Amino acid sequence: MKEVPMALSIAGTDPTGGAGIHADLKTFQECDTYGMAVVTSVVSQNTEGVRDVWHVPVELIKSQLNAVFEDTRPQAVKTGMLATPEIINSVADRIEAEKVPLVVDPVMVATSGDSLMEEETEKLMRTRLLPLATIITPNKDEAEKLIGQSISSLTEAKEAARHLVEELGAGSALVKGGHFSGDATDILYAGNEFYYFSAPRTETNHTHGTGCTLSAAIAAKLARGYNIADAVDESKQFITEAISQPLGIGKGNGPVNHFASRLTRDELFVERRMYHGK
Numbered sequence: 001m002k003e004v005p006m007a008l009s010i011a012g013t014d015p016t017g018g019a020g021i022h023a024d025l026k027t028f029q030e031c032d033t034y035g036m037a038v039v040t041s042v043v044s045q046n047t048e049g050v051r052d053v054w055h056v057p058v059e060l061i062k063s064q065l066n067a068v069f070e071d072t073r074p075q076a077v078k079t080g081m082l083a084t085p086e087i088i089n090s091v092a093d094r095i096e097a098e099k100v101p102l103v104v105d106p107v108m109v110a111t112s113g114d115s116l117m118e119e120e121t122e123k124l125m126r127t128r129l130l131p132l133a134t135i136i137t138p139n140k141d142e143a144e145k146l147i148g149q150s151i152s153s154l155t156e157a158k159e160a161a162r163h164l165v166e167e168l169g170a171g172s173a174l175v176k177g178g179h180f181s182g183d184a185t186d187i188l189y190a191g192n193e194f195y196y197f198s199a200p201r202t203e204t205n206h207t208h209g210t211g212c213t214l215s216a217a218i219a220a221k222l223a224r225g226y227n228i229a230d231a232v233d234e235s236k237q238f239i240t241e242a243i244s245q246p247l248g249i250g251k252g253n254g255p256v257n258h259f260a261s262r263l264t265r266d267e268l269f270v271e272r273r274m275y276h277g278k
C-alpha cells in the first residue's frame, strides 16, 4: 500500500473555524495531506476577538502526543499557539525526540490584538523551539520580538531572516510581509540564500488565520516531500488565493477562503435549487 503524506498540527482552537487547528486541518486537506491535531489551548474566540482561553493540562498534551507518535508517523509537524512555558517545553521535548521536520508559526498575538502567549514563553520560543525548526514563519511583530530589533523595511526584514537562522539557529526563516505596506512580500532565508515571494495586497479585513493557513500549507508540502523554497512558493500561492476571495463570514476580521484554489466563485456560491412544500 502507498504511504499517505501525514501532517500534524499542535495548536489552539477557534470555534469559528478561521484560525488555529481548524484552519490547519482544512489546509492540510486542501493540500492533499492527511491531517492530525493535538490541542494545546481551548480558545473561545470569533472574528471579533478572544473571549476566554483555557490551556489544556500539560499531562493531557503529552498524552495526545503519545497517542499520535505511538501509532503513526507524521512526515511534518507544525506548531501554532503554545501559550505557557510548560506547554512549549513539553512540545519541544517531543519534537527533539522524534526529529521530525518542523514548521514553527510563533503565534504571539491574534489579529484582533489579543495576546495568545505568556511573556516568559517568548524566551523559550527563541531558545528551545526555534533551534528545532526546519522553518520558522514570524510576522513583522513576532520577528521583532524574536530578534530584539525593530523592522521597518524590506532590507531589515531580510536581515531579520538571516539573524533568525545564523544567530538564533533556525533551519530557515520566512519573515512575512502581511503587516508592511505595499505588495505582500515575504522573505525566505534558506541554505544561505534569500528568496522573495511577492503578491499584490488585497484590500480586506478578512485576514483572520492567514499565518496559521500559510504555515499549515508549508507543513503539508514538506510532508509531501517538497524542498523548502518550493513548499513556500506553492503555499504563498495558496494563501494569496485564499485571501483574495474572502467568504464574508463573521462581523469582524473574517477567515480566509480555504476552498479558493479549487473552486471558482460561481461554484462556491451556488444558488439553492431544492424546495419543499405543498
Ligand SMILES: Nc1ncnc2c1ncn2[C@@H]1O[C@H](COP(=O)(O)OP(=O)(O)OP(=O)(O)O)[C@@H](O)[C@H]1O
Residues within 6 Å of the ligand: 109, 110, 111, 138, 139, 140, 176, 177, 178, 179, 184, 185, 186, 199, 200, 201, 202, 203, 204, 207, 208, 209, 210, 211, 212, 214, 236, 239, 240, 243
Ligand atoms: N492583505 C493581504 N493581501 C495579500 N496577502 C496578504 C495580506 N495580508 C497578509 N498577506 C500574506 O498572508 C501571509 C500571512 O502573513 P501575515 O504577515 O499576515 O501573517 P500573520 O500576521 O502571522 O497572520 P495572522 O493574521 O494569522 O496573525 C503572508 O504570505 C502575507 O504576505
Ligand SMILES: Cc1ncc(COP(=O)(O)O)c(N)n1
Residues within 6 Å of the ligand: 011, 012, 013, 014, 019, 020, 021, 043, 045, 080, 081, 107, 109, 110, 111, 112, 116, 207, 208, 209, 210, 211, 212
Ligand atoms: C488558536 C489560535 N491560533 C492562532 C491565532 C492567530 O491567528 P490570527 O492572528 O489570524 O487571529 C488565533 N487567533 N487563534
